[in-house]
Amino acid sequence: MIGVFDxxxxxxxxxFISAVLGIxxxxxxxxxxxxxxxxLLLCGLCDAFDGRVARRKKDRTDFEKRYGIQIxxxxxxxxxxxxxxCIGNAMVRACPPVSGAAETSGNGAFVVLPFLLYAVMAVYSxxxxxxxxxxxxxxxxxxxxxGETDTAEGRKYxxxxxxxxxxxxxxxxxxxxxxxxxDITPVYFVVMLFTAFCFVSKHRIRKPGLKGISLMVAVGxxxxxxxxxxxxxx
Numbered sequence: 001m002i003g004v005f006d007x008x009x010x011x012x013x014x015x016f017i018s019a020v021l022g023i024x025x026x027x028x029x030x031x032x033x034x035x036x037x038x039x040l041l042l043c044g045l046c047d048a049f050d051g052r053v054a055r056r057k058k059d060r061t062d063f064e065k066r067y068g069i070q071i072x073x074x075x076x077x078x079x080x081x082x083x084x085x086c087i088g089n090a091m092v093r094a095c096p097p098v099s100g101a102a103e104t105s106g107n108g109a110f111v112v113l114p115f116l117l118y119a120v121m122a123v124y125s126x127x128x129x130x131x132x133x134x135x136x137x138x139x140x141x142x143x144x145x146x147g148e149t150d151t152a153e154g155r156k157y158x159x160x161x162x163x164x165x166x167x168x169x170x171x172x173x174x175x176x177x178x179x180x181x182x183d184i185t186p187v188y189f190v191v192m193l194f195t196a197f198c199f200v201s202k203h204r205i206r207k208p209g210l211k212g213i214s215l216m217v218a219v220g221x222x223x224x225x226x227x228x229x230x231x232x233x234x
Contacts, residue, residue, distance in 0.1 A: 170188070171227060
């Protein structure tokens with residue numbers, strides 16, 4: 001059987017499966033995008049630790065290392081490039097009223113300008129694809145230049161916003177949707193377009209260390225907790 005199936009890739013596989021489930025839920029239950037957002041947060045949690053878990057195995061072959069890099073990017077495309085788009089599409093299809101919010105399903109803006117929203121979603125997914133491909137190529141060049149054979153552990157800066165930040169950005173918008181008594185679906189797409197631009201920008205971002213990763217995991221855990229409370233309390 002082809003592929004790698006040891007513990008070094010389990011979290012990456014888990015992230016991909018979570019992404020697929022989130023995509024399916026967003027299409028089958030568009031009236032409640034909060035469930036799909038929980039899967040997005042799970043993707044982010046898996047991604048935060050998959051590299052560290054893989055590097056714990058000291059005797060990985062070059063094939064296993066290259067395989068891990070490839071499936072990580074493929075998984076990230078599904079989780080952070082496609083799933084947020086499906087969540088946005090679910091919000092447009094349902095425009096669900098939340099606690100204290102007015103009914104917005106008749107919002108004319110989304111009837112008149114559906115193709116504009118589809119264009120934003122397509123641009124976002126394309127930007128995520130470009131960002132991931134660019135990272136893979138530049139990381140391979142960096143490793144060759146520096147004589148490394150491992151993953152991105154030696155990288156100090158990222159060029160452009162990492163696509164994994166989607167796991168924190170879009171759940172935060174859904175939380176605001178719950179707190180604000182108005183439909184903020186347009187905000188979701190404005191943020192999506194801005195995020196797409198950040199994916200492909202040339203701005204350099206320092207790679208977070210252990211403290212930074214821990215902070216992001218804590219923020220994601222808090223978002224997951226609040227969203228779970230929203231779902232169970234409705």
